Amino acid sequence: MRNCHIRFAMPNSKWFLEQISAHEGSFYSLEEIIFNKKSSFQNIEIIRSGAFGKCLILDGKMQSSESDEFIYHEAIIHPAMVCHNHPERVCIAGGGEGATAREILKYSSVKEIILLDIDEDVIASCKKHLPEWHQGAFDDRRVKIYYEDARTFIERSSDFDIIIIDLPEPMENGSALMLYTKEFYSSVFNALTKDGIAVTQAAATAPHNLMTFTAIVNTLSMVFPIVRPYTVNIPSFFTPWGFVLASKREDPATLSSQQIDKKIFDIQKTLRFYDSEAHKHMFSLPKYLRSAITNQNTVITDNQPLSFYQF
Ligand code: SPD
Numbered sequence: 265m266r267n268c269h270i271r272f273a274m275p276n277s278k279w280f281l282e283q284i285s286a287h288e289g290s291f292y293s294l295e296e297i298i299f300n301k302k303s304s305f306q307n308i309e310i311i312r313s314g315a316f317g318k319c320l321i322l323d324g325k326m327q328s329s330e331s332d333e334f335i336y337h338e339a340i341i342h343p344a345m346v347c348h349n350h351p352e353r354v355c356i357a358g359g360g361e362g363a364t365a366r367e368i369l370k371y372s373s374v375k376e377i378i379l380l381d382i383d384e385d386v387i388a389s390c391k392k393h394l395p396e397w398h399q400g401a402f403d404d405r406r407v408k409i410y411y412e413d414a415r416t417f418i419e420r421s422s423d424f425d426i427i428i429i430d431l432p433e434p435m436e437n438g439s440a441l442m443l444y445t446k447e448f449y450s451s452v453f454n455a456l457t458k459d460g461i462a463v464t465q466a467a468a469t470a471p472h473n474l475m476t477f478t479a480i481v482n483t484l485s486m487v488f489p490i491v492r493p494y495t496v497n498i499p500s501f502f503t504p505w506g507f508v509l510a511s512k513r514e515d516p517a518t519l520s521s522q523q524i525d526k527k528i529f530d531i532q533k534t535l536r537f538y539d540s541e542a543h544k545h546m547f548s549l550p551k552y553l554r555s556a557i558t559n560q561n562t563v564i565t566d567n568q569p570l571s572f573y574q575f
Contacts, residue, residue: 280311280319282326285473290326290502292316299393303385305439310393316500318394320361322386322432329500333363333397336465336505338538339496339546341367343509344426344461346527346543347516351425352376355455357414357443358431360386362398365407368428370531377407378424380414382439387411415448421455429464433476433572434564444480447566449487449510459513462488466506467572469495471552476572477506478553478560484510486563492516493557494546507546517547 278294293314300309309321317330328336341364345351352375356364360381368377381387387409391402401407410417418427429452431440442448444464452462464484467476477493485491488510498505509516521540528535549557564570 280313280321282321282324284468292319292326292500299389301385301389303383305383306386308383308385308389310389318396319500320390320394323435323438325432325435326500327432328361328363328397330394330396332499333361335496335537336498337361337363337367337397338535339494339498339505339542340364340428340430340463340465340507342528342535342538343494343507343516343543343546344428344463345371346524347509347511347514347519348425348461349459349514353424354378354426354428355418355421355424356380356428356430357418358440359428361390361394362387362401364428364430365401365404366397366399368426369401369404369406370534372530374406377404378417378421379407379409380412380417381409382411382413384411415443415451418448418455419451423457424455425457425460427452427456427460427462429462431465433465433467434570436571438571441569441571442566444476444483445564445566445569446483446486449484452510453487453512456512459511461509461511461514463507463509466493466508468501468503469506469553470503473503474506474553474556475562476570477508478556479562479564479570480506481508481557482560482562483564484508488512490515492547493549493553495549495553496546516543519543 280292280294283289296312298310306323319329320327355378434444466480490511524540
């Protein structure tokens with residue numbers, strides 16, 4: 265680092281730095297590099313950090329950490345699962361850690377999960393090194409893994425009750441850039457049943473860094489009749505994190521606490537983050553975010569994709 269004025273009081277001299285933008289980054293103390301491989305698609309690292317335990321890093325970007333992956337994965341899965349009346353067929357684009365599948369498998373209505381990850385090396389390394397995440401989900405007979413481009417697969421699919429888009433943020437030259445566009449969301453819409461629901465992770469929502477989030481909300485609004493953005497605090501991401509639920513019929517914002525708690529009654533002991541209180545908190549957005557969403561008119565398209573990281 266040139267012209268560095270940072271002084272570290274801590275004895276640890278090894279750090280992993282995730283660059284967030286030209287002006288900011290997140291430091292994680294680096295205790296161990298557990299796995300590191302350049303696959304055909306991306307650089308895969310599994311590290312152990314002092315604060316967050318094991319972390320999956322793809323192309324230098326944090327995906328999830330041992331200490332708080334339950335917040336991320338419960339947040340991306342349960343609002344959609346409780347909103348749908350009877351989810352049987354679920355598709356996951358990404359989700360290579362296996363923890364999205366783990367959460368979906370908790371529902372007895374689920375008959376089939378199609379997990380789409382283009383990178384076999386991600387699944388193999390997560391399966392081996394992150395058992396706390398997948399907890400055997402990859403071996404459940406209801407889970408079918410396809411090592412394919414999620415967009416191509418979804419374009420020729422139909423009849424999913426729920427589609428979960430659990431991908432890295434869109435990055436220039438990154439594997440997920442074209443999975444945040446209006447054209448892709450139209451394929452997602454068409455691949456869903458008449459009361460289908462889609463959820464995507466949707467990047468940071470800090471006041472200085474919310475272009476991607478609000479553009480995703482606006483783009484989904486071009487395709488789905490009901491679009492509900494929500495946020496959650498994930499400590500290892502160092503900023504409030506956004507998700508968007510897009511639905512053809514059911515609205516998560518109108519679910520009562522009683523309806524939510526009834527839906528999760530049988531699985532509540534397995535949940536550490538999600539319940540009706542957390543649900544209401546997530547869908548209740550601060551004023552600056554509501555205004556930014558209202559004022560956003562960017563539509564992300566194949567011709568003009570949007571990159572979260574601008575260095
Ligand atoms: N499972 C994909 C989640 C991607 C989250 N990226 C977080 C970046 C934090 N700086």
